[in-house]
Amino acid sequence: MNLELTQEQKLIQTTAREFAAAELEPVAALLDKGEQREVFFANLRKLAELGFMGINVSADYGGCEAGVVAFSCAITEIARACASTAVTLSVNNMVCEVIQAVGSEEQKRQYIPRICSGEYLAGAFALTEPAAGSDPAGMSTMAVRDGDDWVLNGSKVFISSAEYAGVFVVWAVTDPQAKKGRGISCFLVEADTPGLVVGRAEEKMGQHASSTNEVLFQDCRVPATALMGQLNDGFRIAVGELAGGRIGIGSLALGLGQAALDSATAYAQERNQFGCNIGSFQAIQWKIAECATELEAARLLLMSAADKKERGQSYARAASMAKLFASEAANRACNEAVQIFGGYGYTKEFAVERYLRDVRITSIYEGTSEIQKLIIYRDIVNSSS
Amino acid sequence: MKILVCVKQIVDLEARLRVNDDGTWIDCSDLALRMNEYDEYAVEQAVRFKEQCGADQVDVTVLSIGAATVTETLKKALAMGCDRAVHINDDAAWRKDPAQIAAIIAAFAADKGFDLILAGMQSQDRGSAQVGALVAQRLDYGCVTTVIDCDLQPDKITVRRELEGGLKAVVEVKLPALLTCQLGLNTPRYPTLPNIMKAKRKELLSFDVEEFACPDPLVRTVALTPPPRKGSALIIEGGNDEVAAQLAKILVARRVA
Amino acid sequence: MKCVLVMHSRQGQLPESSYELFTCAEQIGAEQVLVFIGPRAALPPFAGRVYLLDSEVWGEFNPGAHCQAIAEIVRSEQPQLVVLEHSSFGWDLAPRLAASLDAAQISEVVAISADGYEVPCCNAKLRRVLAPATPLCVITVQSGAFDAASPLVGAVAQISEVAPPPQGGKEKFVAYEEAEAASVDLGKAEVVVSAGRGMGKAENIELVARLAAALGGELGASRPVVDAGWVEHDRQVGTTGQCVSPAMYVACGISGAVQHLAGMKKSAFIVAINKDKDAPIGEVADVLAVADAVQLLPQVLEQLG
Numbered sequence: 001m002n003l004e005l006t007q008e009q010k011l012i013q014t015t016a017r018e019f020a021a022a023e024l025e026p027v028a029a030l031l032d033k034g035e036q037r038e039v040f041f042a043n044l045r046k047l048a049e050l051g052f053m054g055i056n057v058s059a060d061y062g063g064c065e066a067g068v069v070a071f072s073c074a075i076t077e078i079a080r081a082c083a084s085t086a087v088t089l090s091v092n093n094m095v096c097e098v099i100q101a102v103g104s105e106e107q108k109r110q111y112i113p114r115i116c117s118g119e120y121l122a123g124a125f126a127l128t129e130p131a132a133g134s135d136p137a138g139m140s141t142m143a144v145r146d147g148d149d150w151v152l153n154g155s156k157v158f159i160s161s162a163e164y165a166g167v168f169v170v171w172a173v174t175d176p177q178a179k180k181g182r183g184i185s186c187f188l189v190e191a192d193t194p195g196l197v198v199g200r201a202e203e204k205m206g207q208h209a210s211s212t213n214e215v216l217f218q219d220c221r222v223p224a225t226a227l228m229g230q231l232n233d234g235f236r237i238a239v240g241e242l243a244g245g246r247i248g249i250g251s252l253a254l255g256l257g258q259a260a261l262d263s264a265t266a267y268a269q270e271r272n273q274f275g276c277n278i279g280s281f282q283a284i285q286w287k288i289a290e291c292a293t294e295l296e297a298a299r300l301l302l303m304s305a306a307d308k309k310e311r312g313q314s315y316a317r318a319a320s321m322a323k324l325f326a327s328e329a330a331n332r333a334c335n336e337a338v339q340i341f342g343g344y345g346y347t348k349e350f351a352v353e354r355y356l357r358d359v360r361i362t363s364i365y366e367g368t369s370e371i372q373k374l375i376i377y378r379d380i381v382n383s384s385s
Numbered sequence: 386m387k388i389l390v391c392v393k394q395i396v397d398l399e400a401r402l403r404v405n406d407d408g409t410w411i412d413c414s415d416l417a418l419r420m421n422e423y424d425e426y427a428v429e430q431a432v433r434f435k436e437q438c439g440a441d442q443v444d445v446t447v448l449s450i451g452a453a454t455v456t457e458t459l460k461k462a463l464a465m466g467c468d469r470a471v472h473i474n475d476d477a478a479w480r481k482d483p484a485q486i487a488a489i490i491a492a493f494a495a496d497k498g499f500d501l502i503l504a505g506m507q508s509q510d511r512g513s514a515q516v517g518a519l520v521a522q523r524l525d526y527g528c529v530t531t532v533i534d535c536d537l538q539p540d541k542i543t544v545r546r547e548l549e550g551g552l553k554a555v556v557e558v559k560l561p562a563l564l565t566c567q568l569g570l571n572t573p574r575y576p577t578l579p580n581i582m583k584a585k586r587k588e589l590l591s592f593d594v595e596e597f598a599c600p601d602p603l604v605r606t607v608a609l610t611p612p613p614r615k616g617s618a619l620i621i622e623g624g625n626d627e628v629a630a631q632l633a634k635i636l637v638a639r640r641v642a
Numbered sequence: 643m644k645c646v647l648v649m650h651s652r653q654g655q656l657p658e659s660s661y662e663l664f665t666c667a668e669q670i671g672a673e674q675v676l677v678f679i680g681p682r683a684a685l686p687p688f689a690g691r692v693y694l695l696d697s698e699v700w701g702e703f704n705p706g707a708h709c710q711a712i713a714e715i716v717r718s719e720q721p722q723l724v725v726l727e728h729s730s731f732g733w734d735l736a737p738r739l740a741a742s743l744d745a746a747q748i749s750e751v752v753a754i755s756a757d758g759y760e761v762p763c764c765n766a767k768l769r770r771v772l773a774p775a776t777p778l779c780v781i782t783v784q785s786g787a788f789d790a791a792s793p794l795v796g797a798v799a800q801i802s803e804v805a806p807p808p809q810g811g812k813e814k815f816v817a818y819e820e821a822e823a824a825s826v827d828l829g830k831a832e833v834v835v836s837a838g839r840g841m842g843k844a845e846n847i848e849l850v851a852r853l854a855a856a857l858g859g860e861l862g863a864s865r866p867v868v869d870a871g872w873v874e875h876d877r878q879v880g881t882t883g884q885c886v887s888p889a890m891y892v893a894c895g896i897s898g899a900v901q902h903l904a905g906m907k908k909s910a911f912i913v914a915i916n917k918d919k920d921a922p923i924g925e926v927a928d929v930l931a932v933a934d935a936v937q938l939l940p941q942v943l944e945q946l947g
C-alpha cells in the first residue's frame with residue numbers, strides 16, 4: 001500500500017498551488033465582492049490552457065489523462081485560494097467526463113475540446129428545479145418530440161456557471177407515463193439556442209464569482225442529435241455519472257478547510273492576549289489539532305475514493321463518504337478559524353470570513369449531507385443483501 | 386544545437402529550518418522541495434531557444450545532482466519542455482562544495498559537445514554563485530554571468546548583464562558558452578498538465594556520482610548557526626491596536642511636513 | 643597574513659563600496675596589495691603596492707584577460723587571501739580566479755572570525771561558517787557587511803602598470819546601458835517607506851504608498867516586490883536598485899535580504915514592521931514593530947489621521 005502521490009500527481013498539485021498563490025489568491029477577495037468578472041474569466045482561460053479543465057479526460061478530446069487523484073489534488077489547491085474558481089473547475093471537469101462517458105462520438109468531439117481548451121469558459125449541469133432538488137426524479141421540465149427535433153419547456157434553478165457556460169447538460173422528462181425516474185433523458189443544449197434563457201442570478205452567501213442562475217426553457221428546440229445517452233436513461237446518468245462530482249466538491253471543501261486552518265494556525269501564533277500568544281492556550285491548540293486531524297481524515301477519504309474511481313472500481317459509496325465527511329469537517333474548520341480570529345474573524349479584513357461563507361454550501365450542493373448518508377446507507381444495505 | 390541546463394533542487398525556504406544532525410546543513414526531511422528559482426529561468430530560456438529555432442534544431446538536456454528526490458525537479462523541467470533529463474545520483478550532494486559540483490557537471494559535459502550551457506546565477510539556499518563560472522572554466526567555455534536578456538545568433542550570443550544601480554552591460558560571447566541566469570531574464574512558464582503527463586515518457590538517464598571524477602573539497606563547513614542578534618532595536622509588541630498607537634507616535638515625531 | 647584586494651572601476655568611477663574591502667583587510671590585520679582595473683585617475687588613495695590594469699587597454703569587462711593577469715600577480719605575491727566585492731564584478735571574476743589558482747572560494751562573506759568566514763544562507767535565515775582547505779582562498783565580500791574605510795589622506799602608492807594583454811578573451815564587451823532615467827530619485831527623499839514581499843499582494847502596496855504620503859516621503863520597494871510588478875523598477879531600494887540614506891526609512895514587510903540592507907542601512911533612523919521578530923531587518927532597525935504590516939498599516943494610518 002502506498003499513500004504517496006506519484007511524481008506526476010505531485011507536479012500537478014504543485015502547479016495548481018503555485019498558480020493559485022500567484023494568480024488566484026491575490027484577486028479572491030475582489031472577486032468575492034462580485035467585482036472584476038473579467039479577471040475571473042481570464043483565470044479560467046489560463047487554467048484551461050494549462051489543462052485543468054479536462055484532468056481526467058482522454059487526450060483524444062483535449063484532456064490530460066492525469067486521473068482522478070490528480071483532479072482531486074488540483075481542486076483542493078485551487079480552492080485554497082478561490083472557491084469560485086474551484087467550483088467552476090470541478091463542474092467543467094465533470095461536464096467533460098459525463099459527455100465522455102455517455103455522449104456519442106460526435107458529441108464528444110463537438111463539446112469536450114471546447115471546454116478543455118477554454119473556448120467555452122464553462123459547461124453547466126441543468127438538473128435541479130424549484131420543486132426537484134434532492135429528489136431530481138420529481139422534475140417537471142419536459143422534452144417533447146416534434147419531427148426530428150425535441151422541444152424543451154420548463155425551468156431549472158441554482159445552475160452553476162449558467163452566465164458563461166457554452167453548453168448545458170439538461171435533464172428533462174421524455175416519458176411522463178413511465179415510473180418515476182424512468183422517463184427522464186439527458187440533452188446537450190448550446191448556450192445560444194433560442195428558447196434557452198439564463199434568468200436571474202441568485203444573491204448568494206458566498207462563492208460570489210461563480211454565477212448561479214435560474215435557466216428557463218421556453219419552446220427551446222434542439223435537434224435529435226442533442227439527446228445524450230439512451231432515451232429515458234437520464235436519471236441513471238444523473239445519479240451514476242455525477243458521483244465523481246462529489247469527489248470534486250469534497251476536494252474543494254478540503255481546500256477551504258485547509259486554508260482556514262492555515263490562517264488560524266498562523267494567527268494563533270501572532271495574536272497576543274494576556275501577555276502571550278493565544279496559540280499557547282490549550283483551548284486554541286485543541287481546536288487546531290482537531291481540525292487538522294479531521295481534514296487529514298477527509299483527505300484520506302478523498303484519496304481513497306479518487307483512487308477507486310481511477311482504478312475503475314465502484315466508488316459511489318466512497319465518494320459520498322468523502323464528500324460528506326470533507327464538507328462537514330471543512331465547515332467545522334472554517335467555523336473554528338473564525339472563532340480563533342475572534343472579532344477580527346467576523347470582519348472582511350481577514351479571509352477566514354470569506355472561507356466560512358464559501359464553505360457553507362459544500363455540505364449542500366452536489367447532494368446534501370443528508371442525501372450522502374442516504375446513498376451510503378442504501379449502498380451498505382444493497383451490497384450486504 | 387545542443388543545450389545543457391543545470392538545475393538544483395532546494396527546500397522550500399519559507400519553511401521553518403532546522404540544523405541537521407552533523408551541524409553543517411539543514412535537515413531537509415519532511416520539507417517541500419522545489420526547483421531553485423534561478424534555474425527555472427535557465428530552463429525557460431532553453432525552452433524558448435527551442436521554440437525560437439524550431440524543435441528539431443535544438444536539443445535540450447537538463448541535469449541535476451542529488452538524491453532520488455531530484456527526479457521530481459527534473460520532471461518539472463521535462464514538462465516545461467526539455468528533451469531529456471540526466472540524474473546524477475548522489476545522496477550526499479549537500480556535502481559537496483561548488484568546485485566539486487562543477488567538476489562533476491564538467492566531467493559529464495566534457496565529451497557531449499554542448500553548444501550552450503545554462504545555469505542559475507546562484508542557488509537560493511547557499512548563494513555561492515560559483516558553479517556556473519567554474520564549469521565554464523573547466524570546459525574552457527566562454528562565460529557570462531547574471532544575464533537578464535539574451536539574443537541567440539548562429540555562432541554567438543549577445544546578452545545583457547545586470548550590474549549595480551540599474552546599469553547593464555551588453556556583452557557578446559562566442560559559442561560554446563555558458564550563461565548564468567539572473568532574476569528578470571524571463572517569466573518561467575507553468576508546466577501544462579498534458580506536458581506533465583508526456584514528461585513521463587521522456588528519457589531520464591541516471592548515473593551514479595561515482596562514475597565522474599570529483600576532486601577533494603576545497604571548503605570545509607565549520608558550523609551552521611542562526612545569524613547573530615544585535616538586538617539594539619526598540620521592539621514594539623502586543624496587540625495590533627497598541628502597536629499601531631506606539632508606532633504612530635514615533636512616526637509622527639519624525640515625519641516631514 | 644597577506645591579501646590581494648581586487649577593485650575595479652565602473653564607467654571610469656570607483657564604486658564607493660570598494661572602500662569596504664580595506665576595512666575587511668584591516669580587520670584581519672593583513673598586509674594589503676591592491677589590484678585595480680580602471681583608469682589611473684580613479685585609483686583610491688592607498689599606501690602600498692598597486693598593480694594597475696588600466697581600463698583604457700584592459701577594459702572594465704574583460705574577464706578572461708583580467709583573470710589571467712590577476713592570477714599571475716597572485717602567484718608572484720603569494721598572498722593567503724584574494725578579496726573581491728560580492729557584486730556583479732566579483733560573481734564573475736572570483737570563480738574564474740579561484741579555478742585558475744586551484745584555490746577555495748568563499749562567497750558573500752559578511753563576517754570573519756577565528757573559526758572561518760561567515761556567509762549567510764537560506765534567505766539569510768542561517769549562517770554558515772566556512773574554512774578553506776587550500777593555502778590560498780578567494781573571498782567575495784558582501785557589500786554593506788563592513789563599513790567603508792575613509793580614504794587615506796596623503797597615502798603614497800607604488801604603482802606598477804601591468805602590460806596590456808596579448809589578445810581579447812572569449813567574452814567581448816559591447817556597451818553599457820544606462821538605467822532608464824529614474825523618474826523618482828529616492829536618494830533625495832527625506833523619508834522613504836518601502837514595501838516588501840510581506841505585503842502579500844499588489845493591492846496592499848496602496849497601504850504603504852498612503853503611509854509614505856502621510857509621512858511626506860516616497861514609496862520604495864524591495865526587489866521581489868519590483869520583480870513581481872507590484873511597484874515600478876525605479877523605486878527599488880538595494881544593491882541592484884537605488885541606495886538611500888534618508889532621515890527616516892520605514893520597511894513594511896521586508897525581511898531584510900543583505901542586498902536590500904546594503905541599500906538602506908545608512909539611513910539615519912530605521913523603522914521596520916515585520917511579523918517575524920527574528921527577521922534580519924531587525925539587525926539594522928532602530929524600531930521594530932512586530933506585526934503583520936498588512937493588518938497594522940490601516941490602524942497606523944488611522945492614527946496618523
